[in-house]
Amino acid sequence: MVKRDVYLSDRPLEEAQADYIQLLQQAGAINPGRPELIEVEKAAGRITAGPVYAKVSSPHYNASAMDGVAVRAVDTFGASENCPKRLKMGELVRMVDTGDPLPPGCDSVIMIEDIHFVAEDEFEITSAASPWQHVRVIGEDVVATEMIIPGNHRLRPVDLGGILAGGVTEIYVYPRPRVALLPTGSELVQPGAGLKEGDIIEYNTRVFAALVDEWGGLPIRYDITVDDYGLLKERLKSALDEADVVLINAGSSAGREDYTAELIAEMGEVFTHGVAIKPGKPVILGLVNGKPVVGVPGYPVSAVLGMELFVKPVVYRKIGSVPPARPLADCVMSRKIVSPMGVEEFVRVKLGRVGDKFIATPISRGAGVIMSMIRADGMLRVPRLSEGYNPGDVAPVELMRSLEEVRETTVVIGSHDMALDVLANYLRKIHPGASLSSAHVGSLGGLSALKRGEAHCAGTHLLDEETGDYNVSYIKRLLPGRSMVLLNLVYREQGFIVAKGNPKGITGVRDLIRPDVGYVNRQRGAGTRILLDYKLKEAGMDPGLISGYQREEYTHMAVAAAVASGSADAGMGIRAAAKALDLDFVGVVEERYDLCIPGEFRDLPYITRLLEVMELPEFREEVRSLGGYDLRDCGKIVWESE
Amino acid sequence: MVKRDVYLSDRPLEEAQADYIQLLQQAGAINPGRPELIEVEKAAGRITAGPVYAKVSSPHYNASAMDGVAVRAVDTFGASENCPKRLKMGELVRMVDTGDPLPPGCDSVIMIEDIHFVAEDEFEITSAASPWQHVRVIGEDVVATEMIIPGNHRLRPVDLGGILAGGVTEIYVYPRPRVALLPTGSELVQPGAGLKEGDIIEYNTRVFAALVDEWGGLPIRYDITVDDYGLLKERLKSALDEADVVLINAGSSAGREDYTAELIAEMGEVFTHGVAIKPGKPVILGLVNGKPVVGVPGYPVSAVLGMELFVKPVVYRKIGSVPPARPLADCVMSRKIVSPMGVEEFVRVKLGRVGDKFIATPISRGAGVIMSMIRADGMLRVPRLSEGYNPGDVAPVELMRSLEEVRETTVVIGSHDMALDVLANYLRKIHPGASLSSAHVGSLGGLSALKRGEAHCAGTHLLDEETGDYNVSYIKRLLPGRSMVLLNLVYREQGFIVAKGNPKGITGVRDLIRPDVGYVNRQRGAGTRILLDYKLKEAGMDPGLISGYQREEYTHMAVAAAVASGSADAGMGIRAAAKALDLDFVGVVEERYDLCIPGEFRDLPYITRLLEVMELPEFREEVRSLGGYDLRDCGKIVWESE
Structure with missing residues (x-):
């Protein structure tokens, strides 16, 4: 077997950070470069x-601060309402505009508004001017030296x-620090290249380059280095020649082809390999030839975190500065967040202002999910010695969007529908300051979120088996006595998403128990799951007989993706998801998808702005084009509580 | 007489802003340009x-999420601690690294950490793998479409x-909106040109260009146009051809050569001329050839405000966005701020965190003082229908520096000394996150600020006429019973700053009453003023006989500048100020300049960081080189209260 050092160290974050800066300082590795004259x-x-010292004063002469007449103050003494004084234009009585030099001998300016002309070259004043009034004296703004x-x-x-x-x-x-960005890995391909299995698009260093630029550094992106110790060594050498800081992505872990740590150790020194953070643990902090060399993991979230936590402070130090702290806001946790002891976890959260609280809802925690960084409004740091939070706990969240933006965000929690994305897009178009944030937890999850005061509305499509009606009975049961409104968004087709050409010949629920059919399900509480269970019950079938019934996905698109990948043969979902991935679709039912809105939010901009969008013909057209949608009641109140 | 429209309108700010955007919208003048593909x-x-829609899924194949072994989950069923299961490498049991495609037939990955090798190609597991564990299925991050x-x-x-x-x-x-910046005025000269009386350095459009760039626009700076209606018209025409938005600076007021409003009215439409703001009132909001044309006043503070309030929203709208709001913080006013009714005033303030409050202290309110924008930490908006604030009032301040930075700022209020600037500079050098902010209100003003809890220390040099000692008796009187420490910063020479060659032959206080001598004084409460008064009393002289005794400046450099400009013949101040402006100096006394520090701050970083700087040889050398300084007690405690 290949020998591997699978056990990285588990240094606490603050210790790893502080030590690294101190060691680099001692090595003179983060001094700013030689100043540039620009x-x-x-x-x-x-x-x-x-x-920077002033070379000249500003103003560099005594200047009139107003449009008016320059005078010698002493010549105006005695003027009053009762006893106006007349002055004639001349050497010591001269019209001046703002910025004009004070004529020699004059020491005061009377504003044009305070002057009453009695002749072409003579005027009256009714109060005396004081010396140096309305004069910007030399150096009023800046004094030379x-x-x-x-x-x-x-x-x-x-x-x-x-x-x-x-x-x-x-x-x-200070010169911009040059930061070399070295993508490594035989699996990497450049963006735009054709993709075959196992290929990974090399986008991390593009993100890094934009970050380094934002921080004031000068990014130098290198070509991809395949996993070859010798080649990587050559590449690192030339990067060290060219740059002030070198970043290697990735090969920082302990896999069979992870050479980064070994290489840094050979050429210089590894201070830390492994930090007690999640994600991002296998980070390498090193020094080669008096220059900082950092290895960050390959998963995009780990990669960005590694950059923020370890490279950013280095770049800022090299320009004689420190990174600005992200603003913090105390937020209420909307659900339980369990985090391992001994590790500082970085949880991406969506934020919403509901009532008078900022609500934080965690989103996907996978290190490989860059969309979690894109969708996040904030970062919750769960401290190393904490096991997490309970719903209702208050904790500080680092803001990735301003509270101002969060305040203008409509929070939709509940079932997922693609029309919501279209809605979000047109909302920003007509209200650039507003946005819509949706979290996908299923219809029942959405109603629970409303109950806990975490959302402005919930997307829901819950079939009442008794009445055949949607949503109402669930709302009455889950939110008794609350003032609620149901606003229809769409009717849509639900059915089975199957591979192109329907190779397994699926025609209805009965086919799901066939041994050659693998199913992919939605999570508990999802309207689609409830619909399936209803259909199974109707047919008198035991869910336990369906292979894959336990496999749960959270969105229609994820179900469609599972079918497209061949990891499942069928899954229930909306026609639009099948269409999007060019799959086939076996229709089962048309269902109503509504937004459930607490009465107190009904007339707030969070909701009224959505109604505006629902009226737009281009919004409706775009939703229809997704396939399987009917907008006959879109924007109509279909029910309200008494 | 030249006819002038000296009365501009007084439109409320919000009304002028909202109307302008609405009118531009109606005219189709702020639609984003044709999208660019980049x-x-x-x-x-x-x-x-x-x-932006995904073209491919990410991952685009089922990928191992861990380094480990890919298996078929069903082959692992039954494994447990008590009953381990052995697996042999083969078609369906294969080593994989993170990111590798799942081999055909496999549906699960076991982490390397959970595997116990018993032979080169055989291992044991003690728990079953569940299907799809440690697998990143197709589309886990991004689903195509x-x-x-x-x-x-x-x-x-x-x-x-x-x-x-x-x-x-x-x-x-969206394309970056092209913003033409037209500097106009016969008095303007380019930076770096030799200066003669009346010349004004054209720096406004340089500031504008940097602002436009920051907002996402593309600045186009034009050459200076002299005050000539025809030339300005030509320039505006070509700017309208080239740009999406045109800004004219200045000629926006009602002076004899202010053509901007007339020109816009001739070529298009003026919506507003004159907004009820201070500074910045004579702003012009217009439309020519379907493009926004804005005239902003020439004074630098008015100019920047005009840009922020009227041009920024236009630039943001043109990229389909709205300007982010500046963060606000509630601050305590440190002194009375009187503001005219009917006008929204923008007061630049310094902020400091003293104890548990953020304290706001107004700085110079002159529209011509760009240094007030540079020194400001925040902008206090005094609403149109308010007459201002009393000390202790709490009001929201728009932050121009982050609260984080403000928190790390040592607030020095009191007498001005040039050594403080040197201190500030070295402080940032050794503590990049920290800073020193000093407000110049004179020694007595500083002690009052300490009394009100507005500063971490006060610069003070108050001579006790009885004892000849400095500061102590004042502190005992003004801050009785408070724990206080006096830390010496410097000894320095005080005397009369006079023109080069001392043409008026000033040798001491007795010369000040000569009729041919104009004096410039310091403000009441300044240690230097107290010193002068003491010297006058000693000589038995009546201050009323000194011409210019009433003319007050707030800093040594302002006094020196008055002498350098010829507007005064003498003023009392420190030797360093005379030296800085190459003036002569008639020494009167050596005085002690101390920092007075409340006991509770003594050991906080606000103060200890200053002590670190005072130890630096390069700091001491630089202060000495200013002239007239002795640092024999610098950094020493010279007195403390019992």
């Missing part, structure tokens, strides 16, 4: 390498104005 | 012109990853 006009976002901007300061647009006002046109800034 | 890799920061990113979304680095993962390499984004 044009002030191009310096926005750069960091000053030292204080004064410090305008300190060192180690990130230049904002307005700073450029102050520096230019001080007569300075070039300044010294 | 590479995903270059799309960070751009706004999607429509939703699924929406990855909605339209009207500003792309973050991680979004690029999701899009590339979905097999998409090019996307449609």
Whole structure:
């Protein structure tokens, strides 16, 4: 067997971070580079390498601060309402505009509004001017030799104005640290390449490049290196020649072809291999030739976390700065979050403002799910010595969207329907400040979320077996006495999603128990699951006989994907999902999909904005084009509680 | 006389803003431009012109999620601690690394950690594998055809990853709106040009360009146009050909050569001329050839405000977005702020965290003082129907620095000394996350600020006429019973700052009453003012006889600037200020300048970090080089209360 060091260390995060910075500091590996002299006009976002002192004063002459007349104050003394004084234009009485130099001998300006002309060149004033009134004296804004901007300061647009006002046109800034990004792995292919089994699109270093740029560094993306120790070594050597910081992605774990740690150890020093975080554990913190070399894991979420936690502080230090902290907000947990002791876990959460609380709902925790980073509004850090949170617990969440944006977000929790994505898209189009966030927990899960006050509405399609009606009886049972409204979004076709050409010849529920048919189910509480169970009961069938009944997915698309991948032969879902993946569909029933809305939110923008969108012909057209949809009642109230 | 429309309208801000956007919308003037197809890799920061749908699933094959062994789950059933099961490598039992495709026939992966090898090609397991465990099924992250990113979304680095993962390499984004920036005014000169009286350095459009870039627009800076109606008209025409939005700076007021409003009215339509804001009132909101044309005033603070309030929303709308709101924080006013009724005033404030409160202290309110924007930590909006605030009032402040940064800021209020700037600079150097903010209100003002809990320390140099000692008797009187420490910063020379060569032959206080000598004084409460008054009393002189005794400046440099400009012949101040502006200096006394520190802050980082800096030889050297400084007691406690 290949020998592997499968046990990485489990260093606490803060310790690993602090130690790394300290060791790099001792090695002189994170000092800023030699300052560059650049044009002030191009310096926005750069960091000053030292204080900037004014060369000239601003104003550099005594200037009129108003449009008016420059005078000698002493000549105006005695003027009053009762005893106005007349002045004639001349050497010491001169019209001036804002910014004009004060004429020699004058020491005061009277505003044009306070002047009453009695002749072409003569006017009256009714109050005396005081010396230096409405005069911007030399240096009022900036005095020559004064410090305008300190060192180690990130230049904002307005700073450029102050520096230019001080007569300075070039300044010294720290150079952008050059960060080499080395993608490694024989499985990697460039974006746009044809894909065969086992290929992984190399997108991590594209994300890294954008991050490094955002932080003020200069990313240098290298070509893919296959898993070959010698090639990787060559690549690392040239990266060390060219860059100030090197990042290797991935090969940081302990697999058969994970060479990163071994290589860094051979060429330099590994300080840490393995940090007690989840995801992102197999990170490598090293030093080669006096330069920081970091190995981050390949899973996209682990990769981005590794960058944020270990590379970002290095980049900022190299420009004489520290990373700004992400703003925090106290949020209420909407559900139980279990996290292993001894590990600091980074849980991506959706946030919503419901009533007067910010509600955090965890989303997928897989390290391989980059969509979890895209969909997240915040990051919940579960501390190393905590086992997690209970629903209702309050904990600080690092914000990835501003609270302002979160406040303008309609939170939909419940069943998944593709029309919701279309709705979200048109909502942003007509209300750019607003957005819709949907979490997919099934119809019953949605009603429970409403009960706990975690959502503005719930997508639901729950069939009442007794009445054949949808949703009403469930709402009455789960939310008794609450004022509720049911707003229809769509009618849609439910049925079996099967492979193209329906090779297994599935025609109805009876085929599901055939031994050659593998099924993929929806999770408990999903309307689609309830529909299947109803159909099975109707047919007098035992679910236990269906192979794959226990395999649960959370969305229609996931069910369709399982069928498309060949890992299942059939799954119940909507026609649109089958159409999207070019699969076949065996219709079973038309069902009603509604939004259930608590009465108190009904007239708030969270809901009224959705109603606006539902009226748009282009929204309706786009939903229809997905296939299997009927919008005859879209936007209509189909029921309300008494 | 030249005819002028000196009375601009006074439209309330919100009304002017909302109307402008609505009128532009009606005119189709702020629709986004035709979408551009760009590479995903270059799309960070751009706004999607429509939703982005996945072309492929990710993963696009069933992939092992772990390093381990792929198996058929059914072959592992029955394995337990008591009854381990052995498996031999073969077709359906294969080593896999993370990301490898699941071999045909396999449906499950056992982690390497859970495997116990008993031979080269045989291992034991002690629990059964469930189907699809540690397998990333097709579409786990992204399902083909699924929406990855909605339209009207500003792309973050991680979004690029999701899009590339979905097999998409090019996307449609809204074009950056082209914003023409037209500097106008015969008084304007380019940065770096030699300056003569009346010249104003054209830096506003440089600030605007950086702002437009930050907002996602494409700035086009034009050359300076002199005040000539015909030339300006030509310039505006070509800008309208080239750009989507045109900004004219300035000529927006009602001076003799302010043509902007007239020109826009001739070529198109002026919706608003004059908004009830301070500063920034004479703004012009117009439309020419279906494009927004905005005239903003020339004073730098008015100019930046005009951009933020009127141009920013236009630029954001043109990319299908709205400007993010600045975060707000409730702050305690440290002093009275009087603001005119009927006008919304924008007051720049310094912020400090003292004890458990955020304290806001207003800084210079002049529209011409760009340094007030640079020094500001926040913007206090005094509403139109308010007359201002009293000390201790709480009001929301728009943050221009993060609260995190404010929290790490040592707040020094009191007397001004140039050594404080040097201190601030070295502080940032050794503690990049920390900063020092100083407000100059004179020594007595500083002690009052400590009394009100608004500062971490006060710079003070108050001479006790009785004892000849500094500061102690004042502290005992103003802060009785409080635990206080006096930390020396410097000894420094005080005297008269006079023009080069001392043309008026000033040798001491007796010369100040000469009729040919104009004096410039410091404000009441300043240690330097108290020193002068003491010297006058000693000499038995009447201050009323000194011409200019009433003219007050707030800093040594402002006094020196007044002398340098010729508007005064002498002013009391420190030698370093005279040296900085190459003036002469008539020494009067060596005085002690201390930092007065409440006992409770003594051991906090706010103070201990300053002590670290005071130890640095390079700090001491730089202060000495300013001239007139002695650092023999720098960093020493010179007194503490019992």
